[in-house]
Amino acid sequence: MRLDVVTIFPEYLEPLNVSLVGKARARGQLDVRVHDLRAWTHDRHNTVDDTPYGGGPGMVMKPEPWGEALDEIIESGVGEPGDGGDGAVKLPALVVPTPSGRPFTQALAVELAERPWLVFAPARYEGIDRRVIDEYAERLDVYEISIGDYVLAGGEAAVLVITEAVARLLPGVLGNAESHRDDSFAPGAMADLLEGPVYTKPPQWRDRGIPEVLLSGHHGKIARWRRDEAFRRTSHNRPDLIERCDPAVLDKYDRELLAELGWEELPGGRFGRPGPAVEE
Structure with a gap:
């Protein structure tokens, strides 16, 4: 280029x-x-x-x-x-x-x-x-x-x-060609979510550990944890992205987590947070 x-x-x-x-x-x-x-x-x-x-x-x-x-x-x-x-x-x-x-x-x-x-x-x-x-x-x-x-x-x-x-998107610029696959806002699997937290060695630092799931070697559970953390961070920092999220790209675990975080699916196929109850 x-x-x-x-x-x-x-x-x-x-x-x-x-x-x-x-x-x-x-x-x-x-x-x-x-x-x-x-x-x-x-x-x-x-x-x-x-x-x-x-x-x-x-x-x-x-x-x-x-x-x-x-x-x-x-x-x-x-x-x-x-x-x-x-x-x-x-x-x-x-x-x-x-x-x-x-x-x-x-x-x-x-x-x-x-x-x-x-x-x-x-x-x-x-x-x-x-x-x-x-x-x-x-x-x-x-x-x-x-x-x-x-x-x-x-x-x-x-x-x-x-x-x-x-x-960084050009072929060969990043050492690992997959490095940008799960970037925040990367199109595809993460549905325009922010990237979740990351950790490296040592396993303990100032009395702070890392999530046990990352040590489990269970790739499915690790992938689920990362997706859940991405939803949590996006919900907290960029709720506008959740509001624009297409429900069709979500699985049942995504929906359960969003409900736990206070989101509900609204008419028209979008998510929102319920407002305060209005007394009649």
């Missing part, structure tokens, strides 16, 4: 040289290219922003440097391995981190991991002139993505979050 990041703070992306992402880069599994947006400015102050039309606080990133940067990066796909050898431009997907984007989820990370080339456009100030997004949406798949309901000083931190979530 190839990743390009255009930013006015290239040094912010230094963490891409360490940990799993750094190792994937060293092994050639991930081709990361960081570009300084100011390289596409033409005045002595390397200006990338200007005041917003219509007034208001803050500054807006200018379209000209973004357009030149993205055009050059897209054009660089010509002749790269895997382009079919016909000289055609290999088109990336454009990822724009923004608080007004769609929520970043594990399912979206899986979708992005299937793309061979991502270009990130992290904004600063009040954002990028909207015409840039509209222009490239006519020829590229554009993902406007929010990593949470809060506002950062810029999009570079979101680039790091998205890159790490995507990179």
Whole structure:
């Protein structure tokens, strides 16, 4: 996979040289290219922003440097391995981190991991002139993505979050290919549950042991315990996930545990907690 990041703070992306992402880069599994947006400015102050039309606080990133940067990066796909050898431009997907984007989820990370080339456009100030997004949406798949309901000083931190979530899904990046199977929010068997608690050696630490079932060697009981703990943690920390849970994916033990935790199946095939009794 190839990743390009255009930013006015290239040094912010230094963490891409360490940990799993750094190792994937060293092994050639991930081709990361960081570009300084100011390289596409033409005045002595390397200006990338200007005041917003219509007034208001803050500054807006200018379209000209973004357009030149993205055009050059897209054009660089010509002749790269895997382009079919016909000289055609290999088109990336454009990822724009923004608080007004769609929520970043594990399912979206899986979708992005299937793309061979991502270009990130992290904004600063009040954002990028909207015409840039509209222009490239006519020829590229554009993902406007929010990593949470809060506002950062810029999009570079979101680039790091998205890159790490995507990179660990690529074949060969994790040492154990099954490591992400039971992640929190992983699609499939755990039905969008949070991951439960984990333990390692020693068996006793500060007078605290570990659950006996994990020492039993009984794989069925261990799997049941892990699923139960995932339900307990999800119920406590993310009840919204229980509310959206599809009853069709649950077995009778799941239903019994949810009832124990105070949930009931409501009309329409969803779960909820009964409200306080109303006196007549």
